[in-house]
Amino acid sequence: MKSELLTTLRNAAPAILPSLLQCDFGRLADEVQRLEAAQVPALHLDVMDGRFVPNLTYGMPIVASLRTLTDLPLDVHLMIEEPERYIDQFHTAGADIITIHVEATQDARAVLQQIRKLGIGAGLALNPATPISDIESCLDLCDLVLVMSVDAGFGGQSFNPIALEKLQQLRGMISDDVLLEVDGGVNSDTIAACSNAGAQLFVVGSAIFKHDDYVEPVATLAQRATK
Ligand code: DX5
Numbered sequence: 567m568k569s570e571l572l573t574t575l576r577n578a579a580p581a582i583l584p585s586l587l588q589c590d591f592g593r594l595a596d597e598v599q600r601l602e603a604a605q606v607p608a609l610h611l612d613v614m615d616g617r618f619v620p621n622l623t624y625g626m627p628i629v630a631s632l633r634t635l636t637d638l639p640l641d642v643h644l645m646i647e648e649p650e651r652y653i654d655q656f657h658t659a660g661a662d663i664i665t666i667h668v669e670a671t672q673d674a675r676a677v678l679q680q681i682r683k684l685g686i687g688a689g690l691a692l693n694p695a696t697p698i699s700d701i702e703s704c705l706d707l708c709d710l711v712l713v714m715s716v717d718a719g720f721g722g723q724s725f726n727p728i729a730l731e732k733l734q735q736l737r738g739m740i741s742d743d744v745l746l747e748v749d750g751g752v753n754s755d756t757i758a759a760c761s762n763a764g765a766q767l768f769v770v771g772s773a774i775f776k777h778d779d780y781v782e783p784v785a786t787l788a789q790r791a792t793k
């Protein structure tokens with residue numbers, strides 16, 4: 567199941583993954599339907615704890631609700647301190663990929679192993695200020711590497727070009743099987759550079775949800791990401 571999912575996402579690249587941070591949570595079912603109609607290949611869910619990042623979003627119940635609403639893969643981005651405490655619960659809630667932050671745990675290798683044992687995708691994220699050397703020793707355990715192009719915590723921030731260097735460098739370090747994802751400030755002006763730098767999965771919040779219709783922005787972004 568995991569390898570099928572990773573192959574599907576690889577084949578879908580360049581793939582636009584909507585970050586649901588800015589969707590209308592009062593009409594979640596409708597939002598999911600509209601994103602499915604825009605043919606996104608997965609949903610990106612931003613979980614924040616008010617500790618690792620100042621912002622607080624949602625947890626397992628929303629992930630579980632989304633699981634009942636769609637068969638799309640759920641790409642869960644944990645911006646929480648000591649994510650090892652909640653891996654099992656997010657798996658039970660329906661996550662297909664769980665990405666943790668290297669800055670949030672003492673032992674990223676152990677947490678990645680914990681995720682892999684559950685048979686789901688294991689991802690590792692790094693903030694703009696974190697050097698690649700901090701994740702290098704964990705790359706063999708990653709199904710996905712997430713390069714943050716803003717400081718984790720809020721939607722609607724400006725793209726930090728340091729992500730481009732990192733994407734490029736990482737692409738040369740990881741095997742072809744490992745997915746490279748970029749998150750933060752990705753829009754029609756920044757997406758082509760991310761794609762040229764080697765990103766395959768593009769997390770997009772504002773540049774989708776500021777529109778009334780999702781079909782056109784998703785298609786336009788995918789087109790701009792196509793080399
Ligand atoms: C930031 C989140 C992102 C964010 C993306 O911490 O991980 O997924 O919501 O939103 P935009 O596209 O608005 O930067």
Ligand code: ZN
Nearest residue numbers: 612643749769
């Ligand atoms: Zn995210």
